[in-house]
Amino acid sequence: MAERVRSIVIVGGGTAGWMTAAALARILGPDYASITLIESDAIGTVGVGEATIPQIGTFNRLLGIDENDFVRRTKGSFKLGIEFVNWGGIGRRYFHPFGKYGIDMEGVSFHAYWQRLAHEAAFADLDAFSLMARAARANKFMPPFDAGNSPLSGIAYAYHFDAGLYALYLRELAETMGVRRVEGRIVDVQRDGESGHIAAVQLESGTQVAGALFIDCSGFGGLLIGKTLGVPYIDWSAHLPCNRAVAVPCASVAGGLTPFTRSTAHGAGWQWRIPLQHRTGNGMVYCSDYLSDDEAAATLLGNLDGAALADPRFIRFTTGHRARFWEGNCVAIGLSAGFMEPLESTSIWMIQTGIARLLSNFPDSRFAEAERARYNRLMIEESELIRDFLILHYHATERSDTPFWDYCRTMAIPERLAEKMRVFESSGRCFREHDELFNDTSWFAVMVGQGMRWHRHDPVVELMREADTRARLAHIAGAVDKSVDYMPDHAAYIRQHCAAG
Incomplete structure (x- = not known):
């Protein structure tokens, strides 16, 4: 007879382990099941300065976290989107904002109305219709409030924070809710001889920790899902060829606390810039087929805002995912499940959605195939949809200045992405598929920003007189301008509400 799962063992700490x-x-x-987390202080985590997307706010609110306390404790800042530099072509830049552009009218996407007039100088700047893009440019920030029809009612934002401090913050919270932390390095994994399920893990000290459900948060190595259960890894390097990163923090500079992440494309990869209160996080993501480690570090160190605060740290990875995220009584969450390079700040989202889908398909002692299959299907689909969005950044480019960009521009791409690109080029339309993470606004921002062109805009917008369309777009841009003027400086807002000690 099936019973409820009464013991949960999480292998690995870091952001993934402590979020879980x-x-x-x-x-x-505390009465449903015991929760034990095993981690070793001797094993480092990948954690660097972390950039997120707005869904992290939902997770924090679920845990009852006070936003100002969280930002203060993690030495964080706020994020309104991502600026992309040199991606569509050298010397070009664009902004992928959170939230929407303008407002839809007469049942038709605002994007189509803008496309109708984009050739006119007065309306050529797409950012003029996004409060988040304009506020980011002006270094302004505030959370939304009830301002009626004003864009101030719909401010969308996320955070930058120190990933190590976030893990410690969550550890404190989890331990107050009854989670037991066990220090130690795992040296052996024991399996049930009949079912093949994981029965217990053994620590270097000789201690055994048994459980019913095991969650693998052990990082790239995938101690349980990969090394023990043998679930293979699906390699996406053909579409996303970057396989290395080098990270280094640097000193903050005056005026550097920008409310956005910056991604700057270089000859064989790209550089991130994540501003925190006490420093700036930087890293270079690159492909070792086209760039050596030394060259990558030199490029990164030569493009910092301030003095480096540590030696460069190198990380190796393969973009892709496990063939199954849930095998037997083991669920992989975080880097053990897969890795999507940090171009659009999706790493924490994949942790978050893995947790949410585990809870909505939570097993009993049978660990039934039906629940596992559904979980695996949803997580694989989520991964593929994010993959396609990331590929778009590399593939939809006019860059041909290096062998790396030549490869990306001409490589074969998944058919679902190819169809999206064909539809946009034909009619200017973007669609969100299957409740995917990135909505039509995100696709539109990147397609336009990367330099894609459309043959014709949605003809339905021509039901509105062109003069009326101009008037409405001018009104929206004016409302955005007034809202930006109302907002406080980003650094000033932090000093008033959530400055780190």
Whole structure:
């Protein structure tokens, strides 16, 4: 007879482990199942300065986290979107904002109305119709409030924070909710001889930790899902060829606390810039087929805002995912499940959605195939949809100045992405598929920003007189301007509400 799962063992800490522990403790409560997290202080985590997307706010609110306390404790800042430099072509830049552009009218996407007039100088700047893009440019920030029809009611934002501090913050919270932390390095994994399920892990000290459900948050190595259960890894390097990163923090500079992440494309990869209160996080993502480690580090160090605060740290990875995220009684969450390079700040989202889908398909002692199959299908689909969005940045480019960009511009791409690109080029339309993470606004921002062109805009917008369309777009741009003027400086807002000690 099936029973409920009474013991959960999380292998690995870091952001993935402690997000999982805190969420399970919060939702399941202390009486449903014991939750044990095993981590070793001797094993480092990948954690660097982390950039997120707005969905992280939902997760924090679920845990009852006070926003100002969270930003203060993680030495964080706020994020309104991502600026892309040199991606569509050298010397070009664009902004991928959170939130929407303008407002839809007469049942037709605002994007189509803008496309109708984009050839006119007065309306050529797409950012003029996004409060988040304009505020980012002006270094302004505030959270939304009830301002009626004003764009100020719909401010969308996320955070930058120190990933190590966020993990410690969540650890404190999880332990107050009954999660037990065990220090130690795992040296052996024991499996049930009949079912093949994981039965226990053994630590270097000789201690055994048994459990019913095991969650693998052990990082790239995938101690349980990969090394023990043998679930293979699906390699996406043909579409996303970058396989290395080098990271280094640097000193903040005056005026550097920008409310956005910056991604700057170089000859064989790209550089991130993530501003925190106490420093700036930087890294270079690159392909080792086209750039050596030394060359990557030199490029990164030569393009910092301030003095480097540590030696460069190198990370190797393969973009892709496990063939199955849930195998037997083991669920992989975080880097053990897969890796999507940080171009659009999706790493924490994949942790978050993995946790949410585990809870909505939570097993009993049978670990039934139906629940596992559904979980795996949803997580693989989510990964593929994000993959396609990331590929777009590399493939839809006019750059041909290096062998790396030649490869990206001419490589074969998944058919679902190819169809999206064909539809946009034909009619200017973008669609969100299957409730995917990135909506039509995100696709539109990147397609336009990368330099894609459309043959014709949606003809339905021509039901509105051209003069009326001009008047409405001018009104929207004016409302955005007034809203930006109303907003405080980003650094000033942090000093008033959530400055780190």
